[in-house]
Ligand SMILES: Nc1ncnc2c1ncn2[C@@H]1O[C@H](COP(=O)(O)OP(=O)(O)OP(=O)(O)O)[C@@H](O)[C@H]1O
């Protein structure tokens with residue numbers, strides 16, 4: 001069973017094969033972005049955004065080509081498909097993190113950015129936590145309704161933080177900033193977003209399993 | 218051909234029901250013994266694909282039981298599916314994949330996947346391994362799916378209209394492949410199709426489905442013996458006798474229809490009978506009792 005999950009993850013990578021050019025230029029784009037802003041944070045969010053885009057692409061390709069039918073002809077249960085897909089998403093996050101760590105050290109040795117190591121790791125972990133909130137909401141939607149029918153909800157979801165940011169008063173922002181600063185400066189608290197990500201994705205995975213179980217294919 | 222009790226069923230469907238919008242599959246039961254090919258026929262929208270999707274857990278059944286290799290199909294889903302080869306009526310691979318990509322994607326799921334067998338099948342069907350799926354014609358895509366379905370040496374083939382889009386030569390080739398496949402007595406094939414001439418060549422059993430219900434499920438020969446086409450002059454039959462005919466039709470000089478042999482004795486002896494075929498049986502059942510001028 002575990003073996004088949006790994007084979008399924010491999011199948012997901014093969015599904016995305018047609019986008020290989022994009023994935024090849026991503027690190028260079030991230031490099032360019034961080035040079036432009038003189039800031040690693042830009043690279044972090046750029047790469048993490050790419051992992052989200054990747055999972056959307058994966059669902060989109062699989063929907064267009066009726067891959068759900070393929071999955072159910074293979075020795076996979078529906079639950080395997082869902083769990084395998086979440087593991088794939090974790091894989092992309094791990095790959096992005098490794099790429100970013102390499103990138104950050106290059107940037108630092110080249111003297112382009114001047115973050116301490118500590119800050120970089122902290123930013124990366126919080127970045128992963130934030131995108132896992134988005135993933136936790138969008139993946140069950142993709143499993144239930146597909147990418148096409150979820151577009152509107154996803155756009156609203158992505159706009160929500162921006163709107164909240166614009167609506168909140170400057171005083172409120174200052175408080176939020178202070179809270180974020182105090183959390184991010186305390187490295188022992190880093191365990192919170194790490195555990196938080198796993199809890200979020202775990203709950204999301206359980207919801208997806210339920211939704212996918214009753215889907216007509 | 219000697220079917221019956223001592224050969225185990227490779228596929229068994231009992232009292233299967235499923236509602237899909239206005240369509241309902243109603244109390245579908247049939248069984249395929251090991252070592253035989255079953256043709257699954259019925260008009261468009263009769264419920265063939267629905268039945269097959271239920272077997273593969275692409276749809277959830279409302280009621281009933283499906284057993285494959287003697288095991289409940291959901292309880293042993295992974296084990297069962299590793300031993301099944303499937304062809305559905307439309308392709309389900311990524312358009313941009315080449316035939317080699319398809320092999321990379323699916324081969325690891327099967328312990329018995331055989332690369333050289335895959336290459337031989339592709340060559341047999343004149344498919345170039347480096348070609349992308351989107352560059353193939355409909356018939357070539359069907360051939361590719363058949364090749365993938367056969368490469369892991371499955372014990373059961375579930376084919377949903379595998380001959381649609383295939384030319385006569387390719388259909389003949391496929392029938393030949395099935396015949397070779399069936400030389401191993403532990404195997405079985407469920408084969409849904411519209412092209413009933415294919416079945417006349419290879420099928421051992423026929424299951425006829427009509428509007429979500431099974432009308433007949435028995436050996437090919439029994440089915441062909443059971444129904445006869447009858448013909449005669451316009452005033453030969455009483456209204457009661459007409460109602461015994463399936464797909465009764467009147468034309469300028471007389472009538473024709475299909476009759477269950479068991480009812481033949483109720484008809485006048487002067488009536489003309491002819492052997493039927495699957496198309497005839499399917500068409501007549503679809504006409505029902507309507508009278509057509
Ligand atoms: N997801 C669905 N929702 C509602 N109705 C459906 C759904 N899928 C199939 N149907 C209906 O179920 C009926 C049976 O369809 P099915 O595909 O099983 O027919 P079929 O025998 O395979 O026909 P064909 O020979 O055309 O392939 C059709 O009337 C179809 O409209």
Ligand SMILES: [Mg+2]
Nearest residue numbers: 265266306377
């Ligand atoms: Mg069909």
